[in-house]
Each structure stands twice: as C-alpha cells, then as structure tokens.
Amino acid sequence: MKNNTTRNKTVRLTEEEKRKFEKNLLTLSHNVKPPEILNKIINQNLFDVLNFLPEKFVDLLIIDPPYNMTKYFNSLIFNKKSIDKYADWVDSFLKKLIKILKPTASVYFCSDWHSSTSVHLVLSKYFKVRNRITWERDKGRGARYNWKNNSEDIWFCTVSKTYTFNTNDVKLKRKVLAPYKDNGEPKDWVKQNNGKYRLTHPSNIWTDISVPFWSMPENTEHPTQKPEKLIAKIILASSNKNDIVFDPFLGSGTTAVVSKKLHRKYVGIEIDKKFACIAEKRLQLAENNKRIQGFVNGYFWERNTYPVEKK
C-alpha cells in the first residue's frame, strides 16, 4: 500500500510562493471599472470594498459566507451570533451587492440548516427565490443525541424573471437499477462498457458530491472549502461562456478556479492573504489542468461511478 504522504495531493504554499502570488492580489481604494478587476482576486474586507464596485456587471453571484458558528479562518475568527443578528449581518452586505448585478443575474447563497430559514427571509426581500437546493455531504460528525448533520442548503435566486438556466449542461449520469425494455430496446438508458446508465434531469437534492479530502488534487488547508463539482453545477446551469461570476467570500478560490476551467470570467474577494494566495496557486495549476472531478464528457456522474466505468 502507498503511504499517505505520496497520496496526499493537498495544495500548500511555500513562503516563496506566497511572496510570488501576493503580487497578483488587488486592493481597492477608489471606484473601479469592470476591466480593472476581471479575473482578479481582491484581498480585502468585503465591507471596505462594496462602495468601490461597478454597477450592473455581474451575471452570477455565488455567496458562501461563514456559517453561523464560531470558526477560525486563518487570520479571522467568525463568532456565532443569534439568528437575528446573523440575518442582520447577511442583510448588511447583500443590500450593497444588488447594484453590481445585471437585471438577468442569478444568485446562489450557501447556508447550514440552522440559519437557512432566516437567510431565506433576507433573500426574499431583494430577489425572486426560485429553489432551495439540499446538498447531501458524505461527511458529517455523528451525534449521540441528535441526527447527524449531513446536509447544507443552497438558495437559488434571480434578480428578475429573465435569467439563464442551462438544464442540458447539468444532467446527471446515473446507474440504472431497473433496466426496463420496450420492444426489446432499452427504455431511456444506454449500455456502456461495464454498466447501464441513464441521463437524468438535475433536481434540488444533490447526492453526487463529496467534500474535498486530502487525496483529491483540489484539496487545500481551507477549513470550509466547497467542492469544484458543486460550484461547476451552479456555474454551468446559471451562466454562459465569458459571463462574469462574482464571489465575495472566495476562500481557497473554488469559484475562480471553476470559472476559469469552464471559460467564465471571475472576480473574488477574500480577506485572508494566505487563502487568497492559495487561490492564485490553484488558478495557476488550472492553466494546464482543466479537469473537474466527477464531471466527465459533459455529464455529472454519481459519486464514485466514473472510476468504475473507466476500469
């Protein structure tokens, strides 16, 4: 068996790399126009940047803020608040982000079950809330006197009734358990190498996405990194090539990296320099590697089925 050191693919930064990548980061001190910030990471507190951003330039806004729990994000501690105070905090940045959106823009907002209902109320003040996606994470700490928490919510909203939704770009390739036939012919499924598969329409329950872990090349030291596969679904469904994707809590850079891999433009804000530099390193790696784990030949595969198919 190979040892864990050789199989561990976590993206890490040397001091030299940090010095190199921090040169790419922006800080804003005046109003900017879109070309000045496209495909850039702004390394600042979101609240110090909001007033400088251009109007009506974003096609897709992806918001993955600190959830309402006490958590260390390297140089920053986010402190758990009452649900009402958390909703006030969400409102305080959301109302200032509206001006950056095109009238055709979509917005996705990530949340845990605990604050999700209050986030919904804030979102519905400003947007048309279209759906709540539930992501079934495959990890979660067991609880002795409660149900193990194994899900996160992602609210899908739009600014208006005109918006992009590319259903055919986010189909799921599922193994068929009951391969019915019609006149001897497969009914809605195909036989491929080792298995029988059906392409299904994407639903609002996402069960095919794993949390990044150390043997995956996308993994970083960020404590709450989103999987590339999850962000790829959002970007493919709700934007087109060359559209502008904006992420005000960029973290380890997943939104920027997936935007690059899928030929969209990005703008990200991240307060912590180390995370912003890790994002820059991932963007550099994406120059030569456009692979998104679990998304192959234009389809999303159920957890762990693509490797089986390949064998």
Ligand SMILES: C[S@@+](CC[C@H](N)C(=O)[O-])C[C@H]1O[C@@H](n2cnc3c(N)ncnc32)[C@H](O)[C@@H]1O
């Ligand atoms: C939940 S994480 C986002 C993770 C990200 N989606 C990823 O895949 O890596 C939230 C991030 O927001 C950053 N953050 C928190 N408050 C911020 C603020 N006021 N301005 C900018 N970034 C902030 C944290 O440092 C953290 O990296």
